[in-house]
Amino acid sequence: MKALTWHGKHDIRCESVPDPQIEEGRDAIIKVTACAICGSDLHLYNGIMPDMHSGDIMGHETMGEVVEVGKDNKKLKVGDRVVVPFTISCGECFFCKRGFFSGCERSNPDPSKAKKLWGSSPAGLFGYTHLLGGYSGGQAEYLRVPYADVGPIKVPEGLTDEQVLFLSDIFPTGYMAADFCNIQPGDTIAIWGCGPVGQMAIKSAFILGAERVIAIDTVPERLALAERSGAITLDYMDKDIYDRIMELTNGRGADACIDAVGTESDPSASWDARLDRIKVATFMGTDRPHVLRQAIHCCRNFGTVSIVGVYGGFLDKIPMGSAINRGLTFKMAQTPVQHYLPILMDRIQNGEIDPSFIITHTGSLEDGPDLYKTFLEKKDGCIKVVLKP
Numbered sequence: 175m176k177a178l179t180w181h182g183k184h185d186i187r188c189e190s191v192p193d194p195q196i197e198e199g200r201d202a203i204i205k206v207t208a209c210a211i212c213g214s215d216l217h218l219y220n221g222i223m224p225d226m227h228s229g230d231i232m233g234h235e236t237m238g239e240v241v242e243v244g245k246d247n248k249k250l251k252v253g254d255r256v257v258v259p260f261t262i263s264c265g266e267c268f269f270c271k272r273g274f275f276s277g278c279e280r281s282n283p284d285p286s287k288a289k290k291l292w293g294s295s296p297a298g299l300f301g302y303t304h305l306l307g308g309y310s311g312g313q314a315e316y317l318r319v320p321y322a323d324v325g326p327i328k329v330p331e332g333l334t335d336e337q338v339l340f341l342s343d344i345f346p347t348g349y350m351a352a353d354f355c356n357i358q359p360g361d362t363i364a365i366w367g368c369g370p371v372g373q374m375a376i377k378s379a380f381i382l383g384a385e386r387v388i389a390i391d392t393v394p395e396r397l398a399l400a401e402r403s404g405a406i407t408l409d410y411m412d413k414d415i416y417d418r419i420m421e422l423t424n425g426r427g428a429d430a431c432i433d434a435v436g437t438e439s440d441p442s443a444s445w446d447a448r449l450d451r452i453k454v455a456t457f458m459g460t461d462r463p464h465v466l467r468q469a470i471h472c473c474r475n476f477g478t479v480s481i482v483g484v485y486g487g488f489l490d491k492i493p494m495g496s497a498i499n500r501g502l503t504f505k506m507a508q509t510p511v512q513h514y515l516p517i518l519m520d521r522i523q524n525g526e527i528d529p530s531f532i533i534t535h536t537g538s539l540e541d542g543p544d545l546y547k548t549f550l551e552k553k554d555g556c557i558k559v560v561l562k563p
């Protein structure tokens with residue numbers, strides 16, 4: 175089959191690779207009808223996540239048709255149309271039973287490296303390093319889905335691939351980011367990053383009752399899209415974000431702040447962002463947490479900082495003094511996608527949201543390498559890429 179494979183920094187190829195096979199009784203094989211490129215894939219593309227191997231198959235936002243099921247899989251049958259969560263979860267362990275699917279303690283077959291780095295391992299993920307299981311990803315014609323009787327959700331009649339594909343990752347992620355904020359009537363939610371995750375967080379914050387959303391980025395078409403969703407937008411290259419948020423909130427700060435940027439914050443945003451870049455480049459630091467610092471400062475006393483942008487290691491100069499003295503709550507996670515799927519499928523079905531509004535580019539797997547570049551460079555108005563194998 176054809177698949178997009180990783181070969182190092184800025185080197186993604188469309189290659190022929192062996193077809194996946196059923197390996198365990200609960201597996202299924204999916205013929206991929208649509209997959210997407212995620213902001214998290216850019217961390218691999220930029221070579222900043224450890225333990226990718228040459229030839230690894232990329233992709234963790236995938237849907238398609240079941241073409242084969244293992245002998246112990248009683249939930250799926252050939253012909254089912256499903257969306258596959260990016261988190262691989264057994265459904266039976268301590269964490270899965272409590273709904274913390276992205277903390278599954280069984281789905282990473284070699285948790286030793288993650289334990290060394292993070293203390294414990296989270297769940298295995300599709301197409302996301304050997305630290306997190308070394309599973310082949312779904313930017314391919316076919317995908318092997320382990321524990322396929324837990325993760326995939328069947329798509330009801332009448333919904334297109336474009337409407338449901340983002341249930342695999344960015345819609346639940348943006349929704350979780352807003353859900354973490356415990357939104358009350360009258361609340362103002364500030365959101366850093368108007369990429370796909372930020373856009374989903376903006377819509378979700380309004381769905382969950384926010385009165386105002388302040389959205390921060392610098393890319394004009396991303397700010398324009400945020401505005402179309404009803405957000406007040408701020409360009410961080412043009413305004414002092416702290417001052418503007420204070421002006422907009424009577425000097426108090428936002429009720430909750432969402433970091434939907436993560437470790438690859440734009441180094442030109444400020445002096446501390448530039449310093450982070452230098453530290454990472456000289457192996458003096460692991461991450462670039464400028465947005466997290468700013469989100470903490472812009473959050474009102476006893477507010478919530480919700481972190482869904484991904485960080486990898488040990489973050490420098492986080493203003494914990496500000497956080498503890500002002501009673502902030504921190505919430506963060508790799509999304510336990512399965513937990514949110516039924517609620518969000520309902521919200522799509524009853525017309526509250528159509529997540530396809532973010533798609534700007536569609537192509538084939540062969541177009542994949544070029545579209546990675548277009549997405550990274552935010553060229554040609556690119557906000558979200560969908561590939562149709």
Ligand SMILES: NC(=O)c1ccc[n+]([C@@H]2O[C@H](COP(=O)([O-])OP(=O)(O)OC[C@H]3O[C@@H](n4cnc5c(N)ncnc54)[C@H](O)[C@@H]3O)[C@@H](O)[C@H]2O)c1
Nearest residue numbers: 213214367369370371391435436439440443483484508509
């Ligand atoms: N927690 C999870 O489960 C989960 C799931 C999916 C994605 N993510 C993470 O969410 C983050 C965003 O993903 P995405 O797909 O939207 O990526 P993206 O790269 O398309 O979007 C990031 C946006 O942040 C903006 N930005 C950069 N520096 C900024 C700054 N200083 N202030 C404000 N905005 C700034 C960029 O211009 C860009 O529009 C990534 O880190 C990704 O890994 C996490």
Ligand SMILES: [Zn+2]
Nearest residue numbers: 212213214343
């Ligand atoms: Zn993702």
Ligand SMILES: [Zn+2]
Nearest residue numbers: 264267270278
């Ligand atoms: Zn589990």
